[in-house]
Structure formats: C-alpha cells, structure tokens
Amino acid sequence: MEIILGLIALLSVVSAGRIVIGPSMWDRLLGFNLLASKLMMMIILLAAIRGESYLLDMVLVYSLLGFVGVIFISWFVQRKGRV
Amino acid sequence: MxxxxxxxxxxxxxxxxxxxxxxxxxxxxxxxxxxxxxxxxxxxxxxxxxxxxxxxxxxxxxxxxxxxxxYKILTFFYRSEDTEVRDEHYQESRKTPLIKLLEKFSAKQELELQIIHTLDHYPEINEKHPNAFLLEEAEGHTRIYGHPENNLIDALEDFLIKEGFPKASFTIVKVEDTVL
CATH class of the missing domain: 1.20.58 (Methane Monooxygenase Hydroxylase; Chain G, domain 1)
Structure with missing residues (x-):
C-alpha cells in the first residue's frame, strides 16, 4: 500500500507541474483539479494505513467544497468577471 | 511526503x-x-x-x-516624443498636472489608474485594450485618443474643462473602428 501511496505522490508532482507551467488559465484549473483528486486519494490511503477513520470525514468535506471552488472559478471566468 | x-x-x-x-x-x-x-x-x-x-x-x-x-482598472497609455523612456523621464512625467488630474478623475469614477508608457500608435492599442485611452504629448499639446463608444470619454472631457485645464492645450480624438 505504501508503494501505491508513493506512486500517487509521484503522479501528483506531475500534475503540480501543469499548474506551474500551464500557459493558459484553463490548464492551471485542470492541473488544480487533478492535484486535488490525487491528494484526496492519498488521504484515503493514509486513513487506511493508519486505521484512522476521521480522515475520511476530511476527504468528504474537501471533495464537496473543492468542487464548489472550481465551479465558481470557471463560472467567474466564463461570465467575464461576474460572479 | x-x-x-x-x-x-x-x-x-x-x-x-x-x-x-x-x-x-x-x-x-x-x-x-x-x-x-x-x-x-x-x-x-x-x-x-x-x-x-x-x-x-x-x-x-x-x-x-x-x-x-x-477591482476595476482605468488604463491610460502614454506616448511622448522621445523614442527612449528613461527612468528620470518616468519620474518627471509622474508630476505633470495632467497626470494629477487623471488621478483625481479616476478616484472620482472609483477606478484604479494605471499608466503604461508605450511606443505604439492608437490602432494597435485599441486592438488589444478596447477600453484604454492613449495620451500623446507633442510640443506642449496633448492629444487624447479614445473609442467613441467608451462612455468615459465625454466625462473625461467635461472633467478636464471643469478643473480648469487650458482648453487650447488638449484635444480629444474619437477614433472610429471603420477609420482604422
């Protein structure tokens, strides 16, 4: 299970690179979305390794609110600055 | 990790x-x-x-x-006759009465003033920044270029006359798209 955790950590570095270099804003938003989902997977794996179930609550809250944040940013850009 | x-x-x-x-x-x-x-x-x-x-x-x-x-920005492009804009020139030009008046105008319109020194002419600027103005200074006479659909251009003219900026020393040029 630790191997999978390391693998996902390596993959999340790649999608973090998309945030840094991404030429347009949409690339950065996509990279952020990828990174968020990979971090959620990592936290779930961490909860399974440590046997602590309250980490799953955190993942639940983060997945709901991260979705709201991304939707708001793309809504903002598409409507040219009107929230 | x-x-x-x-x-x-x-x-x-x-x-x-x-x-x-x-x-x-x-x-x-x-x-x-x-x-x-x-x-x-x-x-x-x-x-x-x-x-x-x-x-x-x-x-x-x-x-x-x-x-x-x-957060909204009012952009003025500033073009002077010098082909090269030096740092001293930049410092000096910040103090001219016209710039002070523009600061007052943008404060009144609740906008953030941004002045960009440029060498481009108006068509290139209008293509990239349709709401921006261009200031052009030559021999003590100032020309202000703007698009006629920009609703700030008349307000700017009224403001400059009301604040006692000498009317002979500036002209406001409204550039249509079709002319370009």
Missing part, C-alpha cells in the same frame, strides 16, 4: 505573489491551501486540516472572486 508538500506550498505562495494575473493568483492560492491542509494532516492535526480545507478551498476562493469583481 511532508517535505514535498512543504516545498510545494512555498512554491505556490511565491507564484501567487509573482504572477501578473489576479485570476491565476486565485488558483495558486487554492493549490496552496490544499497542500497546507495535507501538511496539517501529516503533522497529526486533522481538526486544523478540516478547518483549512473548508475555509481555504471554498470560502476564500469565493471571497477573492467577489473582490476581483469590484
């Missing part, structure tokens, strides 16, 4: 300050708070991580977007 997350947070924080575009800074701050919440988790503080996830990802993003909506 802890070191990686900390390094990533520092990188995102530096990028959020360094970037020229505000909307990108919002995304960088989102990624920053994401990795910070992972750091709190790895430090065995899940309650803080939960609060960071709630506040950092959703509330502060929406707050920054609403703030960005309020």
């Amino acid at each position: 802890l070191t990686g997350s900390l390094l990533f947070s520092v990188m995102m924080a530096v990028l959020a300050i360094q970037t020229r575009k505000m909307r990108n800074a919002v995304i960088y701050l989102c990624a920053f708070s994401l990795s910070m919440s992972l750091v709190y988790l790895l430090y065995h503080a899940p309650d803080v991580a939960l609060a960071e996830a709630v506040i950092g990802s959703a509330i502060s993003t929406i707050l920054y977007l609403v703030a960005l909506q309020k």
Whole structure:
C-alpha cells in the first residue's frame, strides 16, 4: 500500500507541474483539479494505513467544497468577471 | 511526503505573489491551501486540516472572486516624443498636472489608474485594450485618443474643462473602428 501511496505522490508532482507551467488559465484549473483528486486519494490511503477513520470525514468535506471552488472559478471566468 | 508538500506550498505562495494575473493568483492560492491542509494532516492535526480545507478551498476562493469583481482598472497609455523612456523621464512625467488630474478623475469614477508608457500608435492599442485611452504629448499639446463608444470619454472631457485645464492645450480624438 505504501508503494501505491508513493506512486500517487509521484503522479501528483506531475500534475503540480501543469499548474506551474500551464500557459493558459484553463490548464492551471485542470492541473488544480487533478492535484486535488490525487491528494484526496492519498488521504484515503493514509486513513487506511493508519486505521484512522476521521480522515475520511476530511476527504468528504474537501471533495464537496473543492468542487464548489472550481465551479465558481470557471463560472467567474466564463461570465467575464461576474460572479 | 511532508517535505514535498512543504516545498510545494512555498512554491505556490511565491507564484501567487509573482504572477501578473489576479485570476491565476486565485488558483495558486487554492493549490496552496490544499497542500497546507495535507501538511496539517501529516503533522497529526486533522481538526486544523478540516478547518483549512473548508475555509481555504471554498470560502476564500469565493471571497477573492467577489473582490476581483469590484477591482476595476482605468488604463491610460502614454506616448511622448522621445523614442527612449528613461527612468528620470518616468519620474518627471509622474508630476505633470495632467497626470494629477487623471488621478483625481479616476478616484472620482472609483477606478484604479494605471499608466503604461508605450511606443505604439492608437490602432494597435485599441486592438488589444478596447477600453484604454492613449495620451500623446507633442510640443506642449496633448492629444487624447479614445473609442467613441467608451462612455468615459465625454466625462473625461467635461472633467478636464471643469478643473480648469487650458482648453487650447488638449484635444480629444474619437477614433472610429471603420477609420482604422
């Protein structure tokens, strides 16, 4: 299970690179979305390794609110600055 | 994994300050708070991580977007006869009475004044920045170029006359799209 955790950590570095270099804003938003989902997977794996179930609550809250944040940013850009 | 997350947070924080575009800074701050919440988790503080996830990802993003909506810029391009703009020239030109009047005008319109020194002519500027004005100074006479559909151009003319800026020393040129 630790191997999978390391693998996902390596993959999340790649999608973090998309945030840094991404030429347009949409690339950065996509990279952020990828990174968020990979971090959620990592936290779930961490909860399974440590046997602590309250980490799953955190993942639940983060997945709901991260979705709201991304939707708001793309809504903002598409409507040219009107929230 | 802890070191990686900390390094990533520092990188995102530096990028959020360094970037020229505000909307990108919002995304960088989102990624920053994401990795910070992972750091709190790895430090065995899940309650803080939960609060960071709630506040950092959703509330502060929406707050920054609403703030960005309020922040508007009035752009003036400034072209003088010199082909080369030196630092001394820049310092000097900041103090001219016209610039002071423009600052007053933008404060009255609740806009942020931004002055860009340029060598381009009006058509190129209008293509990229349709709401911007161009100031052109030659032999003590100032020309202000703007698009006629820009609703600020008449307000600017009225304001300059009302503030006692000598009428003979400036002309406002309204450039139509078809002329270009």
